Amino acid sequence: MQDDVKRGRGRPKAWDDKAPQNTIKSLDRALEVLVALGDMQGGTLSEVASALDQSPATVYRVLTTFQGRGFVDFDAQNQVWNIGAAAFLTGSQFLRRTSLVERARPIMRDLMDATGETANLGIERDGQVLFLGQVETHATIRAFFPPGTVSAMHASGIGKALLCRMDDARQRRVLAQGKLEQFTPHTLTDPDAMIADLHAARARGYAIDAEERNIGMRCIAAPVYNVFGEAVAGISVSGPTTRITTDKIAVLAQPVMDAAARLTVAIGGNNRPAG
Incomplete structure (x- = not known):
């Protein structure tokens, strides 16, 4: 009973199961875009899509979703996407650990x-x-x-x-x-x-x-x-x-x-x- 209580606080029972059904593929692909954008230190839509070998339409949907949450910014004048303030604030939580x-x-x-x-x-x-x-x-x-x-x-x-x-x-x-x-x-x-x-x-x-x-x-x-x-x-x-x-x-x-x-x-x- 105690073990069940502990699992309920953090992970489900099969937390160590790495089976595909326990991952969210769309989320994983979206995070790939975010990581790639950070590694590139900014880029155009076509540059990001090319780096990931993904379609521009898919990458655009990911970027606009992240933009809505402040995780990426878009420079309309130069047509360049960059990591946003929300990504920094979230990442900085690591340093506070x-x-x-x-x-x-x-x-x-x-x-x-x-x-x-x-x-x-x-x-x-x-x-x-x-x-x-x-x-x-x-x-x-x-x-x-x-x-x-x-x-x-x-x-x-x-x-x-x-x-x-x-x-x-x-x-x-x-x-x-x-x-x-x-x-x-x-x-x-x-x-x-x-x-x-x-x-x-x-x-x-x-x-x-x-x-x-x-x-x-x-x-x-x-x-x-x-x-x-x-x-x-x-x-x-x-x-x-x-x-x-x-x-x-x-x-x-x-x-x-x-x-x-x-x-x-x-x-x-x-x-x-x-x-």
Whole structure:
């Protein structure tokens, strides 16, 4: 009887049944349109329809439905559809599920002040880095990872900071989820070279993205731990190689590690890593 009561509060009895009849295909297709529009950072009707290989008429009905709820906006002058305010407000509820972002904000501001570079916060989601927050430097040239941006773990400072705290078996599982795409000539695409880089990051306490995602940009990141000493987030600074030169990496790494340790304490974590 107690189990029935619990199920009634959240999921039906067969909640773990992934059979087709338990999904709403039209809703699933509509959400594909919304996700694609976000990935494209806006587009015309024909561009969105072409990207999804769907008919313009179908995509138009989806977009106008979302427009009615404020999830998309339409720029009539340029004939371009964009993600709307309602989508942002709904998505921002994710950030409110945890105190991580709130606790990180002042620490990230201090980190930016101490280093003069943009401070970032990210977590792992589905084998990618999901950026949750950023405090931008006042310098003219700067990195930009707005909340909600995703990036490949193997070519991200935060991604490698999280990966380096995993055991070898889990590292390889996560890396095997997707091809080690080469973004620049510096991207590590060989699994063994990647594992060796992660071992070095683990030993020194911080990871480096050395122009592996974008030419001319460097990132230094350190992991944030939960109460069990597990790496659950990463904090970093990123900026152009003209400012984050190779001789400054070790100097800038210290405030990054200090910030990660402060955030670990702020969320009730354990700075003694597991494993």
